Amino acid sequence: MSDATAGSVRAPAMRVRFERWAPALLLLAAVTMYVVACLATGQTQYLNWNNFLAVIGRSIALGITAIGQTFVILVASIDLSVASLISAVAVLASVVMNGDPAMIVPAIGASLILGAIVGLINGLIVTRLDVNPLIATLGMSLVIQGCLSAFVSNFAGAVPTQFQFFAYGNVFGLPFAILFFFALALIAFFVLRFTRFGSNIYAVGGNQDAARFAGISTEKVIIAAHVICSLCATVAGLYLASRLRSGAPWIGANGVYDLESIAVVVIGGTVLAGGRGGIWGTVAGVMIFSLIDSIFNVLGVDAFVKQVLRGIIIVAAVAFYAVRTRRIVA
């Protein structure tokens, strides 16, 4: 909020600024609650550097998925197939590697191709066949999960130790996965902020017809967003394969990455109707989710109460932004 004096004083600017800083406010509130929870229960040992890293590292898979989800939600689409894709990629990668370090690159390649194909199909169904994205990606999710379960029913294959570096390795004393996540977020930020494609995404999400009249190939933009989202889910799947040392057909569904990634994006201030929001909000949303988990653990909250609170928190956080809108929401 420090730049409040530097910014303009006109009313519309105030609103824009609120939207930009709201995720940071929520994050600050979450951090404060975490610190208070630790102090109140006398568990100050949780307030150290290692635990700080552990908190950030909690939700890397969710975070990577959510970065992709941000792109599709910005173009007013949505992707429910990420959880199944994560499972499929984790299984595919660990099967192709099968403990052999030489197969790491082919496995990553095959996974990315699979991700790109899924994203492409999602995008084509949404744009060419005009199917509501919720239905299109839900259907896709069922198809992927079905194909996967037809072949594999348990952990399959194995990831070589070298590949476990992704999840467990350290660079300059920092976990590689955390650095990777922030690097990915930074790239996504640059793409959205400084490229033609990025501004096209906001234009298409804001008003598809207007964007089309302005000469933007809206279909291509939407398809590209879907491909990016699926590729991010692919990377999340690779990360989970590395973290779990193998892939199983249920890991995506068990992590509820589909609905949670949407919730995180929305908590980060990106609007489901498209066109407004950004990556840093999503990053804040992911951290808020991690902090909520950690707060629950510190306070020793009962597993069922956790669920109730989490449900309420999601709605309350979204209401925190949305209550000001004057539009009628879907």
Next chain:
Amino acid sequence: MKQVLTYATAIGLVLALAGTAGAQNFNDPEEFARQKEQLTMTPHGPEGQPWVQYLVDQMADTSKYKKEGASTVCFSNAGVNNPWRVVGFTNMTQEVALHPEIGNFVHVDAEGSDDKQIADIQDLLAGGNCDILIVSPNTTAALTPAVEAACAKLPVIVFDRGVQTDCPVTFIHPVGGYGFGIQGAQFIADNVEKGGNVLMLRILPGVDVLETRYSAGRRILDEAGLNVVGAEFTDGDNAKTKSIVEDYLQRGKIDAVWMDAGATAVAAIEAFEDGGHDIPVFVGEDQQDFLQKWRALDMKAIAPTYPSYQWRTPIIAAVSILKGESVPGPEWVLPQPAVTQDNLDSFINEKMPPLHYAMCGCEDMPNYPEAWGGTK
């Protein structure tokens, strides 16, 4: 496009190969024989307290873990997402209350997610005030690295599902899935004529403890010359179970029903009742609702168990380890009794909830039955 298709086919082929080659072996004749033998062994340890008994007489030395004063016991739970785990976790918390040596019991719940449980264990280690860590892994393979990391810092006890490392002080588990499958299927083989129709109901594919139950059961039924009319997945859903049984009854007679877990047994029995059929030979589990139905309808049945008293053992083991006393290890194999017609009455308690698991070893604990949801 052609290239894409080629790649896609290649991926499909690789996956198909992996499905056969890379899968774990759930039909291991050696393990089958071992568990079959363990079912008939006389356990070591105090009589009438199966949760501290053990079948394999090999002890682990724990003198190096000896610690004075009140201790902090940490527990990373896979989740309390089914009634069996709810009963088990109640056993555990009640057992903690029996031990004044435990100053602090820290419990984190991963809500059924591998990823979350790994993070939970990392949190506990980063917090750094656990004296001992108990882990009930969500899945065997995925939790192995996290458990290995924990072993480097403090004594670890694993129970229920195992991990692929022998670094924990002990791995506590009952006889196992093959044993469960054998007990039920052998009862059918003994009570149904050769050539009889058996319907096998399973919860879902891929879970190791359930796969081994099935492979053992199937082996015995096949060897006994019984006709397995189908093996269906119910997802543990009552309505689906009932529908599946109804469909099979439309097609022909069923002489026995084998189940790999008893949660939906009563729904399966109701399908026979509602259709006006005789109740066949049944394999259920030790849930109160099944046991009561069994007695009420005077059925011919057996209830193999996966005893929930195994949740008491890790706490007892933790206390012993922190005193430096030796415990059974690296594996602590608990006995795995079945509920039969002879001892049925001793397990039925109509004041307990329908999905209470009777083989809880909790009847003599101070807060029984209220803590488990029953009434006096």
Next chain:
Amino acid sequence: MTDHTLSSPQPKQTRRLPQINPVYFILAALIVAIILNNPNFVEPSGYMNFLKRAAPLAILAAGQVYVIVSGGFDLSVGSLITLVVVGSSMLSNNDPSSTWWVICVMLGIGLGVGLVNGLVVCFLKVPSLIATLGMMITLNGIAFMWSGGAPRGYLPESFRYFGRFNIRDVPLIQMLPVAVIVMAVVGFALYWLMHRTNLGRMIHAVGDNPRAAQLAGVPINRVRVSAFVISSLSAVIAGILLGGFGGVSTDVGTGYELQAITAAVLGGAQLLGGRGSVPAAIAGALTLTAIFTLLNFLGLPQPVRQVVQGLILIAAVALAMYRRKRTGQ
């Protein structure tokens, strides 16, 4: 259909075909396929068991149509079903005389859930996808908190009557499950409310173009809240049937929210509002159940079922969009 009688006989033939919702043809074809695979299906015990099994989903889909037509989603119905079953077992605890007041309490809970969903969407402006997702997680947690993780009582026979009992010795059809009567009554009531009353017209108007409806004087918020309430109440009734059919368990409702949306969409309901019909949604539910039954009879494993469900879902919507584009403009 009535206005078509005025048109000349020639174009009537060609124009009338697209007017009939394709879901009815698909349903008919599926039933023929089932009968070919399993001749027993024509026996009353065959088709009546089928209808009995489909009843909860049919009621749920009929309720979901209200929310979809008004322009939203209701993802909370699945966990509401779980809450109803678990909660009823906790309250009634095998006491047959409790059935009626327990059902009333459950309907009250449904009313409350629907109100909260509607109010959060209308006044806190939270998109219904997120609002009902939050409600789904919360209700699931409440069901578990209430029961401590495992249901603590039995459902008495008088409660289970609706979902389990078959009236025997009925002339012509031999047996008539009570659940089928419930489905017929609730289905007709929801049909009448949606297609024969002012509320139904307003729900359509709100979903089609909320701004225009508002300007036309439609009390948008009240209409949308009613839609959520109706959906929640239908979930309560579905929960009573499911609890009756299968008995107590902790995950009865899992997955029903997506099945209900799938059924409504198969019945031609248009996501984000303005279009949808109750009878077609019920037919959609029957179609979905028929697909599962058929795949079951063919002995196809679960994974195939998932793939087929996914493909049908996409194909149904794609086809509807194609037809709409061709005929609607």
